[in-house]
Amino acid sequence: MTKQIELSGVNKYYGAFHALKNIELSIEKGSFVALVGPSGCGKSTLLRSLAGLESISTGDLKIAGELMNNVPPRKRDIAMVFQSYALYPHMTVEQNLTYSLRIRGVPKAQAKKAAEEVAATTGLSQLLGRYPRELSGGQRQRVAMSRAIIRDPKAFLFDEPLSNLDAALRVHMRKEIRTLHDRLGATSVYVTHDQIEAMTMADHVVVMKDGVIEQQGAPLELYDRPANRFVAGFIGSPAMNFVPAVVGEDGRSLAVDVGEKQTIVLDRQLQPGRKVTAGLRPEHLHFVEPGQGVFRLPVGIVESTGSATYITTSTAAEVTIVETSRRQVKTGDVIDVSIRPADVHVFDGETGLRV
Amino acid sequence: MKRLLSSIRDGNGFDIVLVAFPLGFLFLMAGLPLLYNILMSFQEVDMFSLGTFLRPFVGFKNYQDLFALPETWPILGNTAIFVIGSIAGQFLIGFGLALFFWVNFPGASWLRGLFLVSWVMPGLVVGAIWNWILSGDFGVLNFMLRETGIISGNIFWRSDPNYSLYAVIMANVWLGTAFNMILLSVGLASIPGDLYEAAELDGANAWQRFWTITLPMMRSTIGAIISLGLIFTLQQFDLFAAITSGGPNNSSNVTQYWAWDLSFRQYDFAKGATISVIMIVFVMFASVVYVRSTRHEVRG
Numbered sequence: 001m002t003k004q005i006e007l008s009g010v011n012k013y014y015g016a017f018h019a020l021k022n023i024e025l026s027i028e029k030g031s032f033v034a035l036v037g038p039s040g041c042g043k044s045t046l047l048r049s050l051a052g053l054e055s056i057s058t059g060d061l062k063i064a065g066e067l068m069n070n071v072p073p074r075k076r077d078i079a080m081v082f083q084s085y086a087l088y089p090h091m092t093v094e095q096n097l098t099y100s101l102r103i104r105g106v107p108k109a110q111a112k113k114a115a116e117e118v119a120a121t122t123g124l125s126q127l128l129g130r131y132p133r134e135l136s137g138g139q140r141q142r143v144a145m146s147r148a149i150i151r152d153p154k155a156f157l158f159d160e161p162l163s164n165l166d167a168a169l170r171v172h173m174r175k176e177i178r179t180l181h182d183r184l185g186a187t188s189v190y191v192t193h194d195q196i197e198a199m200t201m202a203d204h205v206v207v208m209k210d211g212v213i214e215q216q217g218a219p220l221e222l223y224d225r226p227a228n229r230f231v232a233g234f235i236g237s238p239a240m241n242f243v244p245a246v247v248g249e250d251g252r253s254l255a256v257d258v259g260e261k262q263t264i265v266l267d268r269q270l271q272p273g274r275k276v277t278a279g280l281r282p283e284h285l286h287f288v289e290p291g292q293g294v295f296r297l298p299v300g301i302v303e304s305t306g307s308a309t310y311i312t313t314s315t316a317a318e319v320t321i322v323e324t325s326r327r328q329v330k331t332g333d334v335i336d337v338s339i340r341p342a343d344v345h346v347f348d349g350e351t352g353l354r355v
Numbered sequence: 356m357k358r359l360l361s362s363i364r365d366g367n368g369f370d371i372v373l374v375a376f377p378l379g380f381l382f383l384m385a386g387l388p389l390l391y392n393i394l395m396s397f398q399e400v401d402m403f404s405l406g407t408f409l410r411p412f413v414g415f416k417n418y419q420d421l422f423a424l425p426e427t428w429p430i431l432g433n434t435a436i437f438v439i440g441s442i443a444g445q446f447l448i449g450f451g452l453a454l455f456f457w458v459n460f461p462g463a464s465w466l467r468g469l470f471l472v473s474w475v476m477p478g479l480v481v482g483a484i485w486n487w488i489l490s491g492d493f494g495v496l497n498f499m500l501r502e503t504g505i506i507s508g509n510i511f512w513r514s515d516p517n518y519s520l521y522a523v524i525m526a527n528v529w530l531g532t533a534f535n536m537i538l539l540s541v542g543l544a545s546i547p548g549d550l551y552e553a554a555e556l557d558g559a560n561a562w563q564r565f566w567t568i569t570l571p572m573m574r575s576t577i578g579a580i581i582s583l584g585l586i587f588t589l590q591q592f593d594l595f596a597a598i599t600s601g602g603p604n605n606s607s608n609v610t611q612y613w614a615w616d617l618s619f620r621q622y623d624f625a626k627g628a629t630i631s632v633i634m635i636v637f638v639m640f641a642s643v644v645y646v647r648s649t650r651h652e653v654r655g
Contacts (some may be wrong), residue, residue: 051552051556052556053552053555053556072555073552073555073556074555074556074557074558074559074560075558076556078556079556079557080552080553080556082549082552082553084547084549086547086549086550086552086553087553088550088553088554088567088568089550089572090571090572090574099554099557099559099567100557100558103557103558103559103563103567104558147553147557151557
């Protein structure tokens, strides 16, 4: 596989503010990469640096093997879909689509034909004569994508493109973008704050926080082996439960501080007496018959979505459990819960790193 | 009666009262004089019939007489040159300055505000200042042109028939540029920045972005500023009074100054009114363009 985008030792400063810290990232040709993190984590800055809309302070940025640090955006051959779509309001859909071609002096007839072809694949054929103000949010989104596709660029950049759509359309467009990506064999970088979008769409997820890449890898790798507490809490919904714990004398048992101290037996050996944080995913906690479980937990709040029931305990360190069986529980009950030893994540009590 | 009162307190009646005041004011202060002016252009008016309302009706005789005068066409031509020259100068320099301040360097907004000084100055004061600048013997303009080698001898801007009109145009451009700049700045500021980013990624260079994004997005602002410019330049009176008084020999005379001159200096109120009516037609046209261009705002 060839590397389409390579970043090494990239730093970005805004005055004294250090926005991107030593970014190392390489993106393979044809892959779909999601940059995900809370707002202000630097993911948009990173994307804009790829586009050339921001300049990087130090480090190397290569696109298709060429150093791009000082190349202006218009010469990078990269297409971007903006959060606001940034459609040209004074141009029809067709003119919006053909803008980049017209700028490059492609003959009118050829540009028109290209617009029609792209419009046919994105379902815009009937709308070519309309102005952006006459389109719905989903249609505008499609125009923005078509405008990127028509250029056949080296890479597609998406800056939270779905955040202005309603929930149902968002789920639909998620699939549409991924299908389009696969069909075009394109290289895409997708910025989002929604970890579900990142998990469902991307081949490679990059989790960022405060300008640092906390972890990157395949979606399930991040889910199964989060490198630290932050990634563990960010990936997965509802979020992972964190409870303070101490490794027992034997190094294999974990005294967990929920309500009364309870003990989990691990499948691995740890340093005895070490203070750690146990990470328990809500979906890994299961109801068991009384006396069989590792936890006995008092029920606090019960929320049912129909397909699943979310149970939050009334312990000091709140624990959320997702249960898909329809077992009746109500506030004040005491339930027995178990977890497979392999599903217990252990993080260092101070550094938050995976143990 | 009770229903009427309650409607005025809270209902349609209240809206009507609110609208009636400005409408009534407008009709009294602008509408009636306008109509009276039109009426007067079809009447025979002399010093003795000034105080009366109904005077002998003469049809289009005033118009025929006016166009029979030898100075009418040159003055109309002067007006056209004045309007076009002023608007072109104000607009181009104003747009240039607006683009310059758009770069937003430190102190840009402060400096831009300072430019408005020229707009808030009374026309007569501006005229007095320009009289010094334009002065043939000791004027700064002549000095600069001479020192840079553009001219060899002094130009008597205000008294040379070849230059007098352009002297007033220069002063008027200076006076109106700041206003153009402010309106155009507002127009520029309302263009979303991401359009430029999108265009840049689409491969457009700065010049192409200006032609394909800035100008089309500014269309309504430009339409408004040019029609406002037409209205303001046709109203420009003070500068003529201060700088050339329309002379020498009508070489810098324009319709708005001539109308006043005919009415209040030569007491030919009928012809003064007739010229005003011709100007009303042009201003009306500009107003329609203005209203239309501000209505068709293109915004995404």
